[in-house]
Amino acid sequence: MAGAATPSRSAAPSSRPVRVVLRVRLFLPSEATSAAVLCVSLLNSHLGGEVTVQFMGQHTSRGEHYKLDALFSQEDNINQIFDWGVSTVIPGIFEGVNATVFAYGATGSGKTYMMQEVQERGDKIALLADKTENLRF
Numbered sequence: 505m506a507g508a509a510t511p512s513r514s515a516a517p518s519s520r521p522v523r524v525v526l527r528v529r530l531f532l533p534s535e536a537t538s539a540a541v542l543c544v545s546l547l548n549s550h551l552g553g554e555v556t557v558q559f560m561g562q563h564t565s566r567g568e569h570y571k572l573d574a575l576f577s578q579e580d581n582i583n584q585i586f587d588w589g590v591s592t593v594i595p596g597i598f599e600g601v602n603a604t605v606f607a608y609g610a611t612g613s614g615k616t617y618m619m620q621e622v623q624e625r626g627d628k629i630a631l632l633a634d635k636t637e638n639l640r641f
């Protein structure tokens with residue numbers, strides 16, 4: 505998704521069973537033209553709560569508001585997204601709680617790129633060990 509909103513995210517992951525996180529990526533060189541404009545803007549954010557974003561259609565009068573659990577912009581790196589949205593569900597899976605993390609978005613919006621970044625984190629084993637150190641099998 506093109507554009508840069510003001511970086512903002514809720515302070516702590518909510519306890520809701522489904523959490524929705526939006527990541528706005530940077531324009532790629534092939535997309536960056538003088539006509540490129542932001543299509544997402546942050547309307548509201550409450551500490552520890554939801555954020556509200558607005559999608560503006562560039563060539564339409566479409567204006568849609570969505571409430572999300574968190575918003576990450578191009579200034580936020582994959583570690584922040586991982587720590588907020590992924591690592592928090594790891595302890596639960598060792599207690600029998602099912603958890604799924606998936607990416608949804610338009611073709612070319614960066615889903616594979618982002619998931620590969622997560623996969624390539626050098627410290628993933630250390631992170632899992634940290635999350636599981638108190639578990640007894």
Ligand SMILES: Nc1ncnc2c1ncn2[C@@H]1O[C@H](COP(=O)(O)OP(=O)(O)OP(=O)(O)O)[C@@H](O)[C@H]1O
Nearest residue numbers: 529530532609610611612613614615616617618619
């Ligand atoms: N944050 C990013 N920084 C640099 N390049 C990126 C970024 N996100 C995506 N890209 C590049 O954009 C292109 C499309 O990304 P990607 O393949 O991840 O999209 P996708 O959402 O998985 O698409 P599809 O649904 O078609 O599989 C790739 O060449 C990828 O390297």
